[in-house]
Amino acid sequence: TVGSRTVPSSSSSGAARLLPLARWIPLPRSPTRKTPAKVISFLAAVLHKKGTREDIENNMPEFLLRSIKKATPASAPKKMFLIVAPLSVLYNWKDELETWGYFKVIILHGNKKDNGLIRLKQRKCEIVLTTYETLRLCLHELNSLEWSAVIVDEAHRIKNPKARVTEVMRALKCSVHIGLTGTILQNNMKELWCVMDWAVPGLLGSRSYFKKQFSDPVEHGQRHTATKRELATGRKAMRRLAEKMSGWFLRRTKTLIKDQLPKKEDRMVYCSLTEFQKAVYQTVLDTEDVTVVLESSQPCTCGSGRKRRSCCHKTNSYGETVKSLCLSYLTVLRKIANHVALLQVAGTSKNQETLTKRICDQVFSRFPDFVQKSKDAAFETLSDPKYSGKMKVLQQLLNHFRKTRDKVLLFSFSTKLLDVLQQYCMASGLDYRRLDGSTKSEDRLKIVKEFNNTQDVNICLVSTM
Ligand SMILES: [Zn+2]
Known part of the structure; x- marks a missing residue:
């Protein structure tokens, strides 16, 4: 692109x-x-x-x-x-x-x-x-x-x-x-x-x-x-x-x-959510906040004839507007679709952080097992593909490319997700390299060269940022 x-x-x-x-x-x-x-x-x-x-x-x-x-x-x-x-x-x-x-x-x-x-x-x-x-x-x-x-x-x-x-x-x-x-x-x-x-x-x-x-x-x-x-x-x-x-x-x-240039082939692979992801996703959909958003276009209960969001139900009980909730929850759902572990990343703003914490508290009260694992810093368990449909597909792809000895560049927007993928590589005994914003500029070239020239290094994790 x-x-x-x-x-x-x-x-x-x-x-x-x-x-x-x-x-x-x-x-x-x-x-x-x-x-x-x-x-x-x-x-x-x-x-x-x-x-x-x-x-x-x-x-x-x-x-x-x-x-x-x-x-x-x-x-x-x-x-x-x-x-x-x-x-x-x-x-x-x-x-x-x-x-x-x-x-x-x-x-x-x-x-x-x-x-x-x-x-x-x-x-x-x-x-x-x-x-x-x-x-x-x-x-x-x-x-x-x-x-x-x-x-x-x-x-x-x-x-x-x-x-x-x-x-x-x-x-x-x-x-x-x-x-x-x-x-x-x-x-x-x-x-x-x-x-x-x-x-x-x-x-x-x-x-x-x-x-x-x-x-x-x-x-x-x-x-x-x-x-x-x-x-x-x-x-x-x-x-x-x-x-x-x-x-x-x-x-x-x-x-x-x-x-x-070598011929390029683009393939889009759709990955379905795992049962765990689906359960978390549904829990989020069932929250009061999402209900406020989903019902916001309906006529208000007071009979004014206006929509709920521009009448008596402009905000949720925390005073957050429908518009901001809508954006926040889209982000939350996107994170869940990628990997539930991403939910626990601190938000970009104070507001978002409070919101994320609230959502996590609500959601994870239903999944004590997951919370315990995260708390135990047993991060590698999070790299278990059962937590993410994309990881399941990725696992198969990586196994395939490992057999064919192809080099794989694995990109993600999120460095947190790269952390999970890195854990996965370590747990699976894959030799990898990683490039992200924290990689020193003088080290980058060395990493690229090692990836290109070392036979056993077949994966490079790269942050798109
Ligand atoms: Zn009203």
Whole structure:
């Protein structure tokens, strides 16, 4: 599903303006992590790399170089490039650079950044890798150096003109800006303007000019109520916009490399609830709160003719509104459908936590056995597939893939569920790896490599967050 984030983040301009622009403007869509390789080949070219031993020799310190090569070319001003990337892919960049060429790279991040700054002030490198955060912290120092180009990965972060990150990126002194993104920018004109104005300042004019000339006409033309004239003006504006940007965008879709990728097969497996889940689910449906929600559309008992939820039964006995109850209970039911253990996770807000506790108290009073097991911290018992229909299916799948020695990436939105799955792996003697938000960025690559290269490691648990 990479690259399918087509919903614009601003909802103010209506839903109708989603798709058409994509047809007109050849914007970048590079959903694979092939992007580093393309940037690296560009860097290799402009740094005159040859891909041979000579590159390594040329990377040696100046004095050594002079002893080897009698005639050192009159030292041309050395080019230096800055790559800004989210921390999550910083070491991936380093790894790719090492894979594809011989570059002198400095990582500017974390507690070693002062050391890095000293080295790069002496221009002892060709490529500096850093994060958005470190760039902000070291902006002054980085601005005192001359950069041949700055390459920004996940450039869609520069989408809000007022955001700190945009201010910092604008304040960085460099005349060549290259932005990479896998997000479809053209779905939101305001964001598109902001990213483009950073990459090629002034290309699309000022914000108000852009609004008047492009985004307003395009948006008006896409309304359901648009007149023929508005439609025509909108299309014209889109064409002009596409023309203006055509020299500055390189769009890469997956179809270009389709023949190089293995065939993909998507299968949806529906898993039914276990008896235990069904019992818990029913208990929740039977609660007073859910009854309040379910009856909320019925005519009120007072005979006013209005619906219960907008008359005498606006809230439950705790004063919680039907609307908030509805959302809370949808979440609760979804958790039960995944794994009952998820119910015991602390909610995101204080309110939710109180609610969850109340529900747990009500529900689990009927399942003392389950509660006792949770209390005993006998967490592994929770990883028993009998508590979750999905786990039952998963167990069979994993057994199958184990036999065929296939590698399995197991994703979950919930790290709590990953905990359960991890327990399951341990209990079943499966060698696994795990990646989530708490995995240190420098460890990530190691984990990925171990997963890819170790024969006995066949499962990697990954949090989608
Ligand atoms: Zn009433």
